[in-house]
Amino acid sequence: MSNVETRGLCLCKNVKILAPSIRRKVWACHCDMCQRWGGGPLLSVDCGDDVRFEGGEYVAVYDSSVSADRGFCSCCGSHLFYRTKDDNCYFIPAGILDDSEGFELDIQVFTDTKPGYYCFANETREMTSTEFFEGI
Numbered sequence: 001m002s003n004v005e006t007r008g009l010c011l012c013k014n015v016k017i018l019a020p021s022i023r024r025k026v027w028a029c030h031c032d033m034c035q036r037w038g039g040g041p042l043l044s045v046d047c048g049d050d051v052r053f054e055g056g057e058y059v060a061v062y063d064s065s066v067s068a069d070r071g072f073c074s075c076c077g078s079h080l081f082y083r084t085k086d087d088n089c090y091f092i093p094a095g096i097l098d099d100s101e102g103f104e105l106d107i108q109v110f111t112d113t114k115p116g117y118y119c120f121a122n123e124t125r126e127m128t129s130t131e132f133f134e135g136i
C-alpha cells in the first residue's frame with residue numbers, strides 16, 4: 001500500500017529488515033505456539049515474500065512446525081518473523097517495524113485457544129483454529 005519501504009529493527013540493531021510489500025493489516029494469533037514463543041499473542045503484519053535482511057548473519061531460524069518456521073536475532077533474541085514454508089510468506093511482528101502508520105488490527109485467529117486473562121477491545125474478524133485450518 002505504501003511506497004515508502006518499511007524498515008524493522010531488532011532490539012540490539014544488528015538486524016535490519018526491509019519490507020517493501022507490507023500489508024497494513026495486523027493479525028493477532030492466540031495459538032499455543034505463539035503464546036509460548038512470545039509469552040503472549042503474536043501481533044504481526046503480512047509482508048509477503050519480498051523481505052530482505054541486513055545483518056543476516058544474526059538471523060537464527062527455528063523450524064517450529066511442518067508449515068512454518070520462526071526467525072529471531074541470535075544476539076538480542078528479538079522475534080523477527082513467522083515464515084510459511086509453502087509460499088515463503090513473512091509475517092513480521094508489528095512492534096519491530098518503524099512505520100506503523102495506518103496499521104489496523106484486522107483479524108484474530110485461534111480465538112478458541114486464547115487465554116481468559118486478556119481480551120482485545122478492537123472490533124476484528126475472528127477465527128477459531130478449526131475455521132483457520134479450513135481456510136480463509
Ligand SMILES: [Zn+2]
Pocket residue numbers: 010011012013014015058073074075076077078
Ligand atoms: Zn538483535
Ligand SMILES: [Zn+2]
Pocket residue numbers: 029030031032033034035042110
Ligand atoms: Zn500462532
